[in-house]
Amino acid sequence: MKNDLVDLRSKAHWVWRETLAVHRRAPETRLASSLSSIEIFVALYYGGVLRFNPLNPREEERDRCIISKGHGSICMYPILADLGYFPMEELQHVCEVGSFLGGIPDPVIPGYETVNGSLGHGLGVATGMALGLKRKGNDRSVFVVAGDGELHEGANWEAIMFAAQHKLDNLHLIVDDNRISMLGYTDDIVSHGELAARLHAFGWDCMEVDGHNVLAVLAALQQQKAMLAGRPKALIARTLKGHGVPGLENAPLSHIINPKPELIDSLLEKHQ
Amino acid sequence: MSQKPLAMRDAFLERIWRAMSENKKIFFTCADFGSPVLDKIRADFPDRFVNVGIAEQNLINVSAGLALEGFTVFAYAIAPFITMRCFEQIRVSLALLSEVRPINVNLIGVGAGYSYVVSGPTHQCYEDITLMRALPNFQVLSPADHVTASALFDTCVNTTGPKYLRFDAQILPVIYEDMLPNILKGFHIHECGESICLVATGYMLHTALKAAQELADEGIRVGVIDLFDLARFSTAEFQDALQRYNGVVSLEEGFRGRGGLDAMLFEFISRRGLKAKMLNIGVEGAYHFELGTRTELHEKVGIGPQAVLHSVRTFATSLSNE
Numbered sequence: 001m002k003n004d005l006v007d008l009r010s011k012a013h014w015v016w017r018e019t020l021a022v023h024r025r026a027p028e029t030r031l032a033s034s035l036s037s038i039e040i041f042v043a044l045y046y047g048g049v050l051r052f053n054p055l056n057p058r059e060e061e062r063d064r065c066i067i068s069k070g071h072g073s074i075c076m077y078p079i080l081a082d083l084g085y086f087p088m089e090e091l092q093h094v095c096e097v098g099s100f101l102g103g104i105p106d107p108v109i110p111g112y113e114t115v116n117g118s119l120g121h122g123l124g125v126a127t128g129m130a131l132g133l134k135r136k137g138n139d140r141s142v143f144v145v146a147g148d149g150e151l152h153e154g155a156n157w158e159a160i161m162f163a164a165q166h167k168l169d170n171l172h173l174i175v176d177d178n179r180i181s182m183l184g185y186t187d188d189i190v191s192h193g194e195l196a197a198r199l200h201a202f203g204w205d206c207m208e209v210d211g212h213n214v215l216a217v218l219a220a221l222q223q224q225k226a227m228l229a230g231r232p233k234a235l236i237a238r239t240l241k242g243h244g245v246p247g248l249e250n251a252p253l254s255h256i257i258n259p260k261p262e263l264i265d266s267l268l269e270k271h272q
Numbered sequence: 273m274s275q276k277p278l279a280m281r282d283a284f285l286e287r288i289w290r291a292m293s294e295n296k297k298i299f300f301t302c303a304d305f306g307s308p309v310l311d312k313i314r315a316d317f318p319d320r321f322v323n324v325g326i327a328e329q330n331l332i333n334v335s336a337g338l339a340l341e342g343f344t345v346f347a348y349a350i351a352p353f354i355t356m357r358c359f360e361q362i363r364v365s366l367a368l369l370s371e372v373r374p375i376n377v378n379l380i381g382v383g384a385g386y387s388y389v390v391s392g393p394t395h396q397c398y399e400d401i402t403l404m405r406a407l408p409n410f411q412v413l414s415p416a417d418h419v420t421a422s423a424l425f426d427t428c429v430n431t432t433g434p435k436y437l438r439f440d441a442q443i444l445p446v447i448y449e450d451m452l453p454n455i456l457k458g459f460h461i462h463e464c465g466e467s468i469c470l471v472a473t474g475y476m477l478h479t480a481l482k483a484a485q486e487l488a489d490e491g492i493r494v495g496v497i498d499l500f501d502l503a504r505f506s507t508a509e510f511q512d513a514l515q516r517y518n519g520v521v522s523l524e525e526g527f528r529g530r531g532g533l534d535a536m537l538f539e540f541i542s543r544r545g546l547k548a549k550m551l552n553i554g555v556e557g558a559y560h561f562e563l564g565t566r567t568e569l570h571e572k573v574g575i576g577p578q579a580v581l582h583s584v585r586t587f588a589t590s591l592s593n594e
Contacts, residue, residue, distance in 0.1 A: 115365065121364050124337070125333045125340070128336055128339075128340070135319055161327075162327070
């Protein structure tokens with residue numbers, strides 16, 4: 001067990017390196033928001049939370065993972081390749097002509113379920129899937145990874161109310177709470193205040209966690225997955241946009257800043 | 273034996289209700305909008321009925337999610353709200369998603385054109401043909417009576433992909449008394465004319481048929497076509513039908529010159545090199561707050577029976593002077 005946990009940390013580090021490398025080759029990809037969500041995806045995909053089958057990505061007996069923060073999920077490219085959804089070689093061609101790995105992931109990529117480039121749609125669609133699973137008698141779960149910025153989209157709150165009303169305890173919302181959208185800190189734009197308290201008031205079970213502590217994220221997800229109390233579940237993962245990259249980390253404009261290639265090279269050299 | 277006219281929604285929902293006990297895949301969603309027949313669906317199939325509340329964006333997203341789980345979804349709301357309030361959800365989670373994943377979602381919009389007569393422009397709908405036909409992968413269905421509406425049900429169940437059904441809110445007289453329109457063909461020829469053909473959709477078919485009769489009395493024989501499938505009609509057969517005419521008149525209960533039926537016909541005639549000149553009858557481009565009967569409102573904006581007769585007569589004269 002101990003080895004598995006250590007592996008998760010080193011896996012997260014490997015994903016961090018690979019995400020930097022992808023961005024180094026394809027600067028059109030959004031780096032900062034892809035670095036804040038790494039440990040969330042590593043916990044989901046390597047921690048045994050999600051049931052999935054890379055050989056049959058849409059098999060009925062899978063947990064559904066809806067990646068609502070589409071452009072902020074470039075870290076999923078190395079993860080999906082590593083898990084066997086597509087060949088590792090594809091990572092060399094992100095954003096190139098003929099590649100299916102674009103600047104914003106689309107559901108033509110094996111492992112992606114829905115259209116995610118436009119923000120604020122994932123949770124609503126996931127809510128419909130969660131209701132559909134319940135009505136089919138399928139006990140699989142739906143996980144949604146969303147950014148805190150996209151919770152500004154009002155459609156999310158329609159879905160949040162709906163999910164509580166219909167007691168969708170097979171629905172998980174994981175908020176990559178990096179507190180920065182494109183033009184600065186969300187607290188300065190339209191603050192979510194105490195997000196967990198708000199979601200709780202809407203009838204959701206909520207937990208908060210250090211989103212860069214992959215073991216803590218995993219523990220929270222496992223605990224929540226086991227909870228079937230007739231309430232949808234939210235995990236607020238406190239994260240840093242641009243995690244681990246000096247000048248980018250937690251910078252208000254990190255969404256649109258591209259670190260210099262030399263900086264990425266030196267980071268990759270330094271953090272083997 | 274003449275059929276008793278029904279509201280399109282009641283005829284269509286009756287088909288859904290009847291099918292739901294056999295077909296366990298059918299799921300009905302609505303945005304807090306009812307109908308007498310809907311009460312039967314709510315009562316008999318509570319597990320496959322859901323009211324999302326006054327929340328059309330979520331109506332579309334929840335319907336998309338249910339469709340991804342294999343359900344055949346019918347989503348039901350007032351026409352302007354189910355198209356325009358949630359247009360980007362429709363684009364992203366239905367039109368775009370259906371490019372890669374098979375989903376069957378049927379949007380039922382009630383209240384085409386002026387059919388909510390006294391409710392004013394928020395509840396009336398003159399833009400939906402333009403908007404919905406702009407979306408690839410969408411089928412746009414615009415019946416003129418409850419018989420056609422009801423006959424569209426089988427297509428909805430059997431054809432994968434997103435569809436928009438544009439229903440009148442009023443009970444309209446039955447047009448298809450002793451026959452069914454050929455749904456797959458997408459249009460129906462009611463009259464064959466000499467020089468001019470009226471192509472109408474929805475409520476305007478009734479106006480077109482009446483106009484054709486009056487014009488016939490005056491010695492002008494015009495053709496009348498009901499175009500009820502605005503996206504996937506049989507183009508070869510439609511071309512055959514229009515080939516012989518010198519003039520084609522579009523009639524729609526939607527804005528004129530803003531990308532609706534008129535633009536579609538312009539494009540069709542020009543791309544196929546047909547000889548016909550066009551006259552477009554549609555709502556003159558602005559919003560109106562005046563109250564009146566539907567006919568009075570139609571006359572004000574240029575699509576009433578008298579306005580249509582006048583326009584077609586003038587068009588006929590101009591064609592014969594050429």
